[in-house]
């Protein structure tokens with residue numbers, strides 16, 4: 467069965483959101499950033515929502531969003547880097563998605579997350595180095611389960627996006643195409659294209 471989308475997973479600060487945006491633009495696919503979707507749904511920043519609704523509500527909301535985006539066609543999905551991956555989430559995401567894990571060395575992740583103090587609700591900003599090390603350990607087991615692993619320590623998001631595009635080409639991965647108006651996520655996609663002022667027929671398409 468053909469896959470429908472590309473899913474970027476991995477720890478906070480590995481560049482999922484930035485690489486996903488570049489890749490989606492390059493492929494002329496829709497972008498689904500689960501953190502941004504949560505913010506749109508709740509009308510709050512993720513940190514605010516986490517603090518006011520609590521961890522269980524946050525996890526439930528995340529699951530609801532996963533169950534929406536996993537059915538998108540020709541979407542690049544940037545997952546939030548919060549809770550470690552679970553078997554259930556992985557199953558949902560990999561059923562229709564090519565799953566790519568981004569990681570980076572601890573010093574680099576610490577450097578990146580320090581740029582936006584307070585943005586990440588579960589980050590311990592008083593011990594970023596310690597937090598990052600334990601967060602990375604939780605992701606190790608998924609390295610053998612995903613389709614591709616990319617180290618972004620010294621890799622610009624443009625390069626990450628290019629590596630993913632090359633992987634898709636090299637392995638000749640075909641994706642089920644969107645079927646006209648009304649496909650899930652159409653509104654976000656259309657909005658984004660209008661904002662960027664780019665016609666949706668440009669760019670590289672999968673066969």
Ligand SMILES: Nc1ncnc2c1ncn2[C@@H]1O[C@H](COP(=O)(O)OP(=O)(O)OP(=O)(O)O)[C@@H](O)[C@H]1O
Pocket residue numbers: 476477478479480481482483484485501544545546547548578579581586618620621622623
């Ligand atoms: N390859 C890179 N080189 C330099 N800076 C980067 C790179 N990738 C991301 N960054 C920067 O690091 C920060 C985190 O990037 P980004 O938000 O894309 O990560 P993320 O994996 O989506 O994190 P989260 O899981 O918290 O959503 C941003 O400030 C971004 O500009």
Ligand SMILES: O=C(O)C1=C[C@@H](O)[C@@H](O)[C@H](O)C1
Pocket residue numbers: 477478479501512545546547548549585586587588589
């Ligand atoms: O600290 C957290 O819990 C989070 C941080 C960011 O990485 C987000 O991507 C994530 O959804 C939540």
Ligand SMILES: [Mg+2]
Pocket residue numbers: 482483484501544545546547
């Ligand atoms: Mg992100």
